[in-house]
Amino acid sequence: MKKNTMSYKIGQYTIFAGPATILFIGVVVLPFIYGLYLTFTSWDGVSVEKPFVGLENYIAAAQDAVFWQALGRTAFYTVIAVIFVNLVAFGLAYLVTSGIKGQNFFRAGFFIPNLIGGIVLGYVWKFVFNRALVSIGQAISFGPLSTSWLATPDGAMLCLIIVSVWQYAGYMMLIYVAGFMSVSKSLMEAAEIDGCTQSQATFYVTVPLMRSSFVQCLFLTLTRCFMVYDVNLSLTKGEPFGSSVLAAMHVYNQAFTYRRYGTGQAEALILFIVCAVVGITQVYIGKKGEVEA
Amino acid sequence: MTENEKAARKKVISHAIMMVILIVVFILFIFPFLLVVINVFKSNGDITSNPLSLIGEHGFTTANFPEAMKSMDFLVVFRNSLIVTTTSTVLTLLVSSMAAFVIVRNKWKACALLFAGMIASMVIPFQVLMIPLVSLYGGIFGVLNSRITLILMHTGFSVSMATFMFHGAIHTNIPLELEEAALIDGCSRWQTYWKIVFPLLKPTIATVAIIDAMAFWNDYLLPSLVLARKELYTIPIATQAFYGTYSTDMGLVMAALLLAMLPILILYLFLQRYIVEGVTSGAVKG
Numbered sequence: 001m002k003k004n005t006m007s008y009k010i011g012q013y014t015i016f017a018g019p020a021t022i023l024f025i026g027v028v029v030l031p032f033i034y035g036l037y038l039t040f041t042s043w044d045g046v047s048v049e050k051p052f053v054g055l056e057n058y059i060a061a062a063q064d065a066v067f068w069q070a071l072g073r074t075a076f077y078t079v080i081a082v083i084f085v086n087l088v089a090f091g092l093a094y095l096v097t098s099g100i101k102g103q104n105f106f107r108a109g110f111f112i113p114n115l116i117g118g119i120v121l122g123y124v125w126k127f128v129f130n131r132a133l134v135s136i137g138q139a140i141s142f143g144p145l146s147t148s149w150l151a152t153p154d155g156a157m158l159c160l161i162i163v164s165v166w167q168y169a170g171y172m173m174l175i176y177v178a179g180f181m182s183v184s185k186s187l188m189e190a191a192e193i194d195g196c197t198q199s200q201a202t203f204y205v206t207v208p209l210m211r212s213s214f215v216q217c218l219f220l221t222l223t224r225c226f227m228v229y230d231v232n233l234s235l236t237k238g239e240p241f242g243s244s245v246l247a248a249m250h251v252y253n254q255a256f257t258y259r260r261y262g263t264g265q266a267e268a269l270i271l272f273i274v275c276a277v278v279g280i281t282q283v284y285i286g287k288k289g290e291v292e293a
Numbered sequence: 294m295t296e297n298e299k300a301a302r303k304k305v306i307s308h309a310i311m312m313v314i315l316i317v318v319f320i321l322f323i324f325p326f327l328l329v330v331i332n333v334f335k336s337n338g339d340i341t342s343n344p345l346s347l348i349g350e351h352g353f354t355t356a357n358f359p360e361a362m363k364s365m366d367f368l369v370v371f372r373n374s375l376i377v378t379t380t381s382t383v384l385t386l387l388v389s390s391m392a393a394f395v396i397v398r399n400k401w402k403a404c405a406l407l408f409a410g411m412i413a414s415m416v417i418p419f420q421v422l423m424i425p426l427v428s429l430y431g432g433i434f435g436v437l438n439s440r441i442t443l444i445l446m447h448t449g450f451s452v453s454m455a456t457f458m459f460h461g462a463i464h465t466n467i468p469l470e471l472e473e474a475a476l477i478d479g480c481s482r483w484q485t486y487w488k489i490v491f492p493l494l495k496p497t498i499a500t501v502a503i504i505d506a507m508a509f510w511n512d513y514l515l516p517s518l519v520l521a522r523k524e525l526y527t528i529p530i531a532t533q534a535f536y537g538t539y540s541t542d543m544g545l546v547m548a549a550l551l552l553a554m555l556p557i558l559i560l561y562l563f564l565q566r567y568i569v570e571g572v573t574s575g576a577v578k579g
Contacts, residue, residue, distance in 0.1 A: 012395060012482060013403055020392035020452050021407055027449025028414050028422065035425035043428065092318065095311050106315050108565050110322055111572070115561055117511030119529045120553045123536055123546065124325045131344040131543070132328055139345075166322065174573045216576070227418045230513050234533065248420050255424045256518075265424045272421045279416070 039266040044259045057266040066242075067267050070250040071274070077157060077246060078225040081164040085221045086214075088169040093176030094202065107177065110170035118167075118230025125163045126150065126235055153243035156236045160244060163231055168224065172217045179213030180206065215286030219279055226275045247271050326554075333357055333547040340543040354544075361548035364539065369524060370531040371556065377440060377516070377527055378509045381447035385505050386498055389452045393459030394486055398472075408460065411453035419450065419514060427518050443519045447509050455501045458575070462497040463490065503564075503571035510557060528553050 039057050041050040061067060092110055096103040113121060130148045137145025149155030183206045191201040229248040232238070238245035238253075245253070251271060255264030331347060332340050336356070339349025362368070396404040426446070431437040467490055475485040513529040520526060526534065532553045539545045561568060 009399075009401060009403075012399070013401065015391075015483065016395035016486070017392040017404065017407060019388045020456060023388065023445060023449035024407070024411060024414070024452050027426070027446050028417065028453070029410065031422045031425040031429055032414075032417065034429055035421060038425055038428065092315075095315050098308070098311055100308055100311055100315070106319060108561075108569060109319055111569060112323065112326070112558070112561070114572070115507065115511075115557045115568075116554050117513060117529045117532075119513045119533050120550055123532065124329055124550055127332075127344070127543070127546070127550075128325050128328060131340070135344050166325075170322070171572070171576075174569060175576050178573050178576075220576070223418070227420055229420070230529075233513075234536070251420055252423075256427075261424055261428060268421045268424060272418060275418065276416050 035265050035269070038262055039269060041262050043261045053262065057262040060260075060263045061266045061270060064263070064267070066245075067247075067250055067254075070245050070247045071271065073157070073244075074226060074247040077160060077164075078222060081161050081168075081225045082218065082221045084161065084165045085168045085172055085225075086217055088165055089172035089217065090176050092169065092173040093180055096173070097177055097180040107174065110173055112170065113167045114171045118228075119234045121163065121167060122231045122234025125159070125166075129159050150236060151240060153240060156240060156244040159235060160228075160232065160246075163235060164225060164228065167231070168221055172221060175217050175220075176210070176213050179210035183209045211286065215283055218286065219283055222282060223275060223279050226271075226278075329547050329551055329554075332543065333551050335544060337542045337544040340547070344543075357544040357548035358552075361535075361545045361552060364545070365531050365535045365549050365552065366523075366526075367531075367552050370526050370528055373440070373525055374510060374527040374556075377443055377447070378506050381444045381451075381509050382502050382506045384444065384448045385451045385455050386501060388448060389455035389501070390459045390491065390494055390498070391486065392452070393456045393463055394490055396456070397460055397463045408456070411456055414453050415457070423514065423518060437519050438521050438525070440520075440525055443516055446515060446519065447512070450515070451505045451508065455505065458497055458501055459494065462494055467493055499567060500571040500575045503568055504575045507557070507568075507572075528556075 038050070040052060040054060042053045042056065043050040092106075096106045096110075100106075129150050133145050134148050136142075137147075149159050187205055187209070188201045191205045192198065196204065227248050228246060229252065232244070232246050232249050236244040238249055247267075248271070251264050251268045254267060255261050258264075328344065332344055334353050334355065334357075335346075335349035336351050336354055339346070339351055342350070392407070396408050427437070430442060430446075436442050471489055471493075472485050475489050480488065511529060512527075513533065516527050517530050517533070520530065523534075532549060535549045536546060539549070
């Protein structure tokens with residue numbers, strides 16, 4: 001057999017993995033390396049030359065107060081959104097696995113927001129906040145509702161959080177549902193025979209065994225919220241007065257609006273590192289205490 | 294009342310409470326969609342004066358649809374989205390399942406390196422790659438503004454995750470004996486792959502196809518950076534452009550938003566079970 005010759009190996013690899021390798025390198029590896037190089041230049045996006053400027057972009061990023069503000073705002077938004085997404089998702093998962101009538105219908109229904117892109121969702125909610133809620137508020141003369149929440153900085157942030165919770169809760173619910181179903185019913189029954197109420201059995205037996213679902217949902221919501229762009233663009237567009245510009249939008253503007261590609265890329269890298277460190281730490285801590293059934 | 298009756302009664306009450314909570318939350322969940330559906334049949338004036346009324350003062354109208362379809366170029370945009378999504382999805386499925394096959398079945402250094410690189414790359418968010426992507430392919434190679442570039446980029450970004458999932462499926466679900474039998478019967482590796490392995494990967498193919506097709510269909514950022522020519526726009530970019538131009542006429546906006554949501558909602562109506570299953574198994578393995 002010719003199985004071990006070099007030409008056989010190269011041939012097999014090229015036929016089967018060649019296209020994947022080329023696409024992966026062309027779209028991910030090359031831009032990643034080129035991006036590192038860009039952070040050391042002061043390219044404006046148009047000119048042929050890319051003047052080398054050393055660490056200037058990183059210094060500019062470190063001194064960019066607007067960037068750090070956006071990053072802080074993103075961290076705040078992420079923490080609140082992650083907490084509420086997971087609370088709502090877990091609650092819904094508990095309800096739709098309790099053997100209630102029509103649970104499949106509810107599962108399918110709560111998932112609907114995930115089918116639709118962030119741009120469209122953002123505009124739908126913009127209508128809700130700007131028109132529908134205002135109209136309700138004026139009809140019942142209830143002060144806090146009679147002007148649009150999107151018009152104030154705090155309100156815009158609240159709107160972003162509400163939409164994110166609404167958008168992701170259904171998806172995370174599905175993961176928690178899978179978690180609930182993976183815990184064997186006999187364990188619950190054993191706990192109930194030992195005198196637990198149903199809710200005690202849920203919280204002391206089922207939940208600890210679902211730890212991997214929690215780790216996974218937290219990781220997914222954390223990374224998604226940290227990098228959110230679509231909803232931010234359509235719902236608030238960073239308004240009012242740039243008070244709701246989240247980190248990803250700031251990076252986008254830095255490069256494609258102000259044409260500071262080097263600084264933008266340096267800030268994108270900082271954003272990525274922060275996000276990766278938080279995500280990986282969370283997974284590490286979460287996995288460490290996993291319980292074996 | 295016996296203990297059993299008490300317990301049964303308690304169960305009925307707790308189920309009733311849970312049902313009420315679920316129904317309330319469900320209504321809150323679909324409230325935004327309901328609003329769009331209600332207002333799409335009203336004129337702009339009626340929407341402004343009362344967005345909550347079921348039927349506007351000036352009555353029921355379907356005039357918003359043809360106008361929105363025309364100014365959004367909906368049929369063209371829909372076709373563009375369809376072409377980009379299906380081609381990218383099929384390409385991702387072929388390219389990554391083949392790569393996964395050679396990676397699982399051979400202990401070669403190149404395979405290990407590729408697979409490690411792919412896994413590591415899964416933590417990199419798109420925002421880190423978008424600026425160099427634009428400057429490389431726009432500035433240096435000048436190949437932006439083409440549908441083929443968008444399709445190849447979509448595929449390139451999803452190939453890591455897809456290869457990872459096919460890797461798991463081939464590793465655990467495809468018995469080596471089958472391939473050995475095929476080899477003895479005179480099949481080449483290529484034939485073995487297409488006749489034996491690929492058909493057995495159906496469940497994973499479905500999962501990957503659903504996850505990636507949804508992601509491609511809804512993606513905004515990458516297409517917005519790649520496509521500048523209006524006749525190539527996909528639904529999300531067209532929606533964004535439409536809102537920029539017509540944001541004062543809410544009737545048209547409602548129609549455009551509904552049109553943008555309709556295709557995938559209709560699909561969900563028929564494939565709901567598969568989509569929910571696909572998304573769940575994709576998330577749990579990923």
